[in-house]
Amino acid sequence: MRRRFRKRAEGYLYILPAYTLLALVTGYPVIRIVGMSLSSFSFQTDHTRWAGLSEFSAVLASRSFWSSASITIEFTVFSLILHAVIAWVLALLMYGSREARWVTNLFRGLWILPWLFSTAAAALMWGLLYNPFGVLNYTLVNTGMLQEPIDFLGRSGTALGALVNVNVWRTYPIYFVLLLGAMQSVPDSLLEAARIEGASYFKELRYVVVPFVWPAVLTMTLLDFITTFGHFDLVKMMTGGGPQGSTQTLAFYIYREAFLSANFSYSAAVSVLMFAFLSIFSVAYLKAYTRSNVI
């Protein structure tokens, strides 16, 4: 009896350092942010007073909050759609390829390359391409698709799309690798059975491969939604939320309210709302994760 207890305690001893660290770097801040959102807090006065849900009602009544929320949804949905399109095209090209092993490996390597660059480096690469005198404008004007060069990041009609494009360019490889991995793990017996039945390539895809990878695709999409929804880096670097607030995602809104307007409690309330919203998706993700087991 005593021995068993010691064995149990010993197990916890191994995980103790990791979870002490995690409690400090994630647990405490999460509790603190909820506390901040329920009080009126400022760095100038140490005096913090309980404010109940007043910050939340201020957030929910504010137009800038709702416009940030809808910009975030737009950013996320378009990113997700483009991720899916690019990943499926690349994965299908590779899946049906009968090239030598080293050729497909080379292509796969080159296709995951954008993911390795830091977001900052990707932002600069595209910043140069988007420049009014840059190569993108040059090409579009010379092929007649544009009348005159435009500043992609400086116009409220194009800025968000420009950011989505950079984000998609850097992050599609994760989606692609996971999708390809799922496709390649379709059991040979299933494929053989389909071929014996005389299924064409497209029927094989439609009735064997796609149903097999579907749970993994759902899991990936949920994860993609959660991580893209909180995106901050490109907005901060490339547009600063502008022009005219057209690229102000919720993550940037949280940052702006806290660090540029010093509305810490307000910012905390937005954080809590965002966290609560994403928790729904996290629960769905955990369910999908345990069910699919592919990732």
Next chain:
Amino acid sequence: MIRQFRLASILRTFTMLILTAVLLFPVLWMISTSLKPIMGIFSVPPHLIPQHFSLSGYRTILNDSRWLHYFYNSYFIACSVTLLCLVVGTLAAYGFSRMKIGARGPLLYATLVMQMFPGVVLIVPYFELAKTLHLFNTYGVLIMADTSFVLPFTIWMLKSYLDNVPTEIESAAMIDGCSRLQAVTRVVVPLMAPSFVAVGTWAFLGAWNEYMFAVTLTTGWQRAPATVGLGEFFGEFGINWNSVMATGTLSSIPLMIIFIFLQRYLVRGMTVGAVK
């Protein structure tokens, strides 16, 4: 029939080549611009292969002592985070994989949730913590902040690796008189070397690319990593794009080394623990 098949295969390879060129164009353009003199950057028509080569972009950056700091800070922070997470993560992974832990399921799921946590929610509390503990603008606070998203997937990936390492070898070592800790350090750790490379690569990349915490918890070039320096170029008026692209290229060198030598570990890592 055979001819038709060959045609399809040629078409497919051709499409793959075109797509590769399109996807990698921004990278090629960055490297090309970094090698151009200032006058040639926006030449009409644009040239992918510079008409005149110039290293002036690189010279400007390497003579700027701030950039030495930025790069040093990036390496220092990323290496510290990697080391810390590998040590602590290995212990935790061993605990989960080999010992009886009652709350194992909930703890592991909590870790999975932390991994995809929206980091922006943490920045205000971190800022407050940094101010009250006088940790603002230090390596320490950045290492801590990076741990919040690197450690969870380190634990997951190492655990999934350890689950596949047979227990017989360490049991044999323990029967031969090793204590458990000796068995871990002398038998398990050497067996895990490949996974350290894989997980370490991921941890390093995650910390190397981090921007949000760095930009909110530091000020100036003394402690900020290169991502912050790169981000600052956007605010500047009249940017020298050749030196900007030289900096971008230099900051990508460790990533290229990882890409060339450790690619298969990366791909495996991507499929084990889907990460931001």
